[in-house]
Amino acid sequence: MTSFYKSIYKSSLTLLTDFYQLTMAYGYWKSGVSEKKSVFHLYFRKNPFKSGYSIASGLELVINYINQFQFKNEDIEYLKNLKGNDEKNIFEPEFLDYLKHLKFSCDIDAVEEGTVLFPNEPILRISGPLIQCQLLETPLLNIINFHTLITTKAARIVSVANNIPVLEFGIRRAQGIDGGLSASRAAYIGGCSGTSNTLAGKIFDIPVKGTHSHSWVMAFENELDSFYALAKVMPNNVVFLVDTYDTLNGVKKAIEVGNWLKKQNKKLIGIRLDSGDLAYLSIEARKLLDQSGFKDTIIIASNDLNEHIISSLNDQGAAITSWGVGTQLVTAFDEPALGAVYKLAAIQNIDGTWKHSIKISEQSIKISTPGILQVRRFYKNNYFFADMIFDTLTEKNEIEPIIIDPEDINRFYKIPKECEFEDLLKPIYKNGVQVYQSPKLIETREKCLKMIDKLHSSIKRLLNPHHYPAGLEKNLFDLKTSLIHKMKDKNNSFS
Amino acid sequence: MTSFYKSIYKSSLTLLTDFYQLTMAYGYWKSGVSEKKSVFHLYFRKNPFKSGYSIASGLELVINYINQFQFKNEDIEYLKNLKGNDEKNIFEPEFLDYLKHLKFSCDIDAVEEGTVLFPNEPILRISGPLIQCQLLETPLLNIINFHTLITTKAARIVSVANNIPVLEFGIRRAQGIDGGLSASRAAYIGGCSGTSNTLAGKIFDIPVKGTHSHSWVMAFENELDSFYALAKVMPNNVVFLVDTYDTLNGVKKAIEVGNWLKKQNKKLIGIRLDSGDLAYLSIEARKLLDQSGFKDTIIIASNDLNEHIISSLNDQGAAITSWGVGTQLVTAFDEPALGAVYKLAAIQNIDGTWKHSIKISEQSIKISTPGILQVRRFYKNNYFFADMIFDTLTEKNEIEPIIIDPEDINRFYKIPKECEFEDLLKPIYKNGVQVYQSPKLIETREKCLKMIDKLHSSIKRLLNPHHYPAGLEKNLFDLKTSLIHKMKDKNNSFS
Incomplete structure (x- = not known):
């Protein structure tokens, strides 16, 4: 397969996005913040089917999608004629001209297809101009949500x-x-x-x-x-x-x-x-x-x-x-949608430093994790031992061998020194240039089957599977907690 | 919209079918029965979501699909190289040549989009060479199943x-x-x-x-x-x-x-x-x-x-x-698939008469209805009163104003003489030529909303809706019953 989307679809798929992404893009552009470098993560908050694990899937189709991403004349024509509540054109011509010449220039890091994955671990990390990250939110979610759902069901x-x-x-x-x-x-x-x-x-x-x-x-x-x-x-x-x-x-x-x-x-x-x-x-x-x-x-x-x-x-x-x-x-009949989300986690300041971003909610499962995240998987005796989500902005020598589950702080684990590890997010695009080639589908399938073998059988059990140790590295956990407190102070509903 | 499939898909969609349709097509062709005139009905057996009604939908996309239906060189190339269990080519070249020159020539009658519909009522009736009806089974089911499911959910x-x-x-x-x-x-x-x-x-x-x-x-x-x-x-x-x-x-x-x-x-x-x-x-x-x-x-x-x-x-x-x-x-989350089926209901004999076909099952809901069916909707005081499924092979003057629900023969209704009626299946193709133009989408939407108004509110209730009277015309009911008995005799498991 060279490119699924290019080979099967005649129509441009660039408009396969929520309309609000386009109005926000327009807003960012008008407000002068469209080129601010931003980091978004795409991740799910819970395994589907009450499963003990999920399988990341869809990356090759994401690559296909991005490689055809470009506003064509037919797209611009359509947008040009859209009217708002005042019966006037929604978008001004200069913005449409900007879109017409927009070229994908982000970095993308992603978990390879067929990789066993757990909640809150980014499947994709996209970093680049705010406007591009925003426009890609919907199609990336569409592709990854459905693919990951079905691969997990099949597994x-x-x-x-x-x-x-x-x-x-x-x-x-x-x-x-x-x-x-x-x-x-x-x-x-x-x-x-x-x-x-x-x-x-x-x-x-x-x-x-x-x-x-x-x-x-x-x-x-x-x-x-x-x-x-x-x-x-x-x-x-x-x-x-x-x-x-x-x-x-x-x-x-x-x-x-x-x-x-x-x-x-x-x-x-x-x-x-x-x-x-x-x-x-x-x-x-x-x-x-x-x-x-x-x-x-x-x-x-x-x-x-x-x-x-x-x-x-x-x-x-x-x-x-x-x-x-x-x-x-x-159709993944018993749970036909994976609820993966796409959240802003960091924005670059003018001086090149990063500002951490967090989305607050009354439900702690819905609070996003700030930072530029990586997932580190530890192995012991050839089995998966634990996964650590850490912020790559943390100095290497400050990363602590401790993980904490933000949804239940009693799930607190220390990683033994002897564990080997692998970082799961691999570079896919650098400054808009593809640096990764997808393996053949049959190789991805073999890899997936081999990886599932490295999961303890208790995690694969259909009924009440064992909870795999996965959580935030201690510094990241502390950072997240302090940001939540700061945010709640700032937006106190009783003020 | 001129044609969704033609405008969006570059790839031929002719192979969007279960592989067994192609091996069966090959078998029909080799056995000399491929051109036998046959009648198939596409229908669902129960409303989704425990709903009291469904809305037929997808016809315009069926027309789009059929208008692009043709085996292209790329399709033939792919089929040519497929190997069976013996590592030999599955299809012989003469058959592939036959496919290459195959031209759609069926009659299709269908219920218009946005029409309120009930279980067992054909949405599509397709009549033509056995091989063509068979090849179209899968894509027609794919399109109608999903469309009807989502339109019903939205309604x-x-x-x-x-x-x-x-x-x-x-x-x-x-x-x-x-x-x-x-x-x-x-x-x-x-x-x-x-x-x-x-x-x-x-x-x-x-x-x-x-x-x-x-x-x-x-x-x-x-x-x-x-x-x-x-x-x-x-x-x-x-x-x-x-x-x-x-x-x-x-x-x-x-x-x-x-x-x-x-x-x-x-x-x-x-x-x-x-x-x-x-x-x-x-x-x-x-x-x-x-x-x-x-x-x-x-x-x-x-x-x-x-x-x-x-x-x-x-x-x-x-x-x-x-x-x-x-x-x-x-995703129609609580019931993400409509289980519509596509069943052979009649085959033409050499002398031009029709042989009724029936699929038997131990579950009476799964027994198909034989004949060349039409759905007649009766109105009373501008409300839907009852629906009658009848066999168009029955002489007009023999059609009785009595309907019987085959799943519960106690649901037996007599249609009052004063009821007006409308036959729901309309001609879409005659001998492969399109004779129907889909209305604009906005008109279909308006029609649908108006039609739902003609349903008694008890049928629209979310919880335990009233059962709308719909069933087989008495002659058809009797024919079906006698065919079931004949079949059970012939295939008695205790013989």
Whole structure:
């Protein structure tokens, strides 16, 4: 894949942003602050699905987006004609001219795709002219929110599938075209083995998979005829959907045609169950297949599956050798949005020093973290040990080996000296120039699967997972606390 | 809007289909049945969100999709190189050549966008060569499922908003780019007054709206400075977000700048609340504004709103004059997928007569309805009275004024003679030629709002809505029942 957005979208996507970003951009420009160097972080505040972890995803598409970011004539034309409440043009021509010549010039640091991540850890750090950071807020959130959500969902499903392949079959109920395409990509990173979405296969080089539908069976005189017809036209790729009329009868017919295939020196690759009690039916189907000498024939199960149902089917001893997961995966059905936010954390003063910025809220989870942040991951015995968010403005030798969870100060950890570490935010753009190349999708997928192996199993548990130690470095925690107090003093509601 | 897909997508979308549609297409072609005339219906089995009704939506995008449907060289190239389990090419060259020259030639009848609809009523009826109907299954489901879901959600939200404008602010947490764009369009049909999504505004001609974010406030020395800065640069369009630090203090600062605006002969258009107790804060903010002579200043509320929260805020007397609804609307958060299906209902015999098709299941809700169906809506006193699904193969004079709900045969209704009626499925394509022009989006929106007015309020209730009478015409009910019995006989699992 060279560039998803450039290859698939004809229209400029620069206006894929909240309108207020444009009016604020205009305001910054008019107020003379548009070029002030600013730092924003994009991060989520809690893991989706009550998961113990998340998987960062979407970076390559962010790069795609930024590389096409430019106001085209058609965009300027549209903005030129917009009227305000007074029926006058909202934007003045000089500003539109400024936009037309605007060139992306920020630094971006980001967590690589397929990286295990925890709440409050920046996925992206963007640093540059205030106006550019602001205009990019909405599309970056759109891309990262959805991708990270689906990759995390896929990883959870794959983690309970016990090394049995999980195929993504979601396009028909996905949220629009890109809801399908991006979901296929994100699900593959999270460990899915293939997709039914042919266009995603073509664009992202993901293996495409599929069997046949009930209408195939219904288009013939009867089920047996339809199975013979399929076996004759695709003798090397035979998987029968057996539940159009009655599942176990369907299995018997599949076996009959399987015997015919054997005589042609071909084999019955698999059957698919798409309804009914999948535990009972798979066990009975397995018996029928085994008794007839079809021990290698796989059993694919589909029908509104998710991680909880797969886990339960495994507990019941279901004889399933491949999972087809659709709607629940591609829409992240039980929590269809990740609430990642994008917050201003520092602004440069005229003298080149930085002013820390913080957003206050009555809910402590909603208070942002100030600084120019980096995430340091500590390892012990090849497992993740703890994550430290620290301010890169803190002098290196002053960084303390102590982390504190700002939402619960009793979660206080000391990092042992022997721990190795890695800083997760890597340079992607320097002064607007791309300095990072995304790996191939299949490499990102492998990396993701390997990384999940480094998580203690208690963190991967579906129900009440263990809380992974992640928090603010002590200096940053103290800075944040003092800024909160200062802000509350300054904006006291009882004044 | 001329064509959304053609204007925005560079890539051919023909492969946006489940891979099994292509292998089945190949199978039909090889088996010599690809040109058999077939009838499929696209319908949902239950209303989403426990709603008493749904709104059909997405037809214009279906037309867009079909008008670009054609296998391009790049699609053929991709398919040519796909390998099966035997590492051999899956498709033979003659079939790929057939696809390359395939031209859409079906009839499509559809329910117009913005039409109130109920379970089991076809939204689309597609009739034509089996292979074409099959290839279109996935994209038609993708488009109609998502659009209908979001328009229905928007209609529910608008219906509890008591004629107060609802703005759609969802793009940042939408499911991908099209998850945002299509949602903005669908939400507008359902009655939203505008969107924050600038690209949706540009493409679909939807009014774009917005205020400013917390980062605007944080980018200045203090809140008051930021409000003055905004008032100076956009004196005719001033809406202040007042909750960056402390909401009611923010309102006082908005009033201070509002007084300054008055001196410039400008006005404070509104304030926005984005956190905290919206009932309490809006009432208190209203008092402060009114006391200071800002009776016309509107109060916009946002923050994870949905129909239930808006309804509850109204019950509490919240003083809100505009709603901003985001994530919950554009992802249909509480039920993020509509489970519409696409089922074969009839196949033409060689002699030109039709064979009815039915898909059996142990769950009666999953049994499909055979025939070439039409939906007839009866009116009484300008309200919807009942809907009848009937088979157009039934002789006109044999259609009985009786409907039966196949899921509960005790729901049996007789249609009074004096009822007027309208058939909902309208011709869209005849032999592949488009015979229908979509109205302007704003007209569709108006039509939708008017139609919802014709629904009895008991059906629009959020909690346990009244069940609208909709079912099968008696002959169709009898035919379906007899086919079920025949099928069960033929495929008896105890044989």
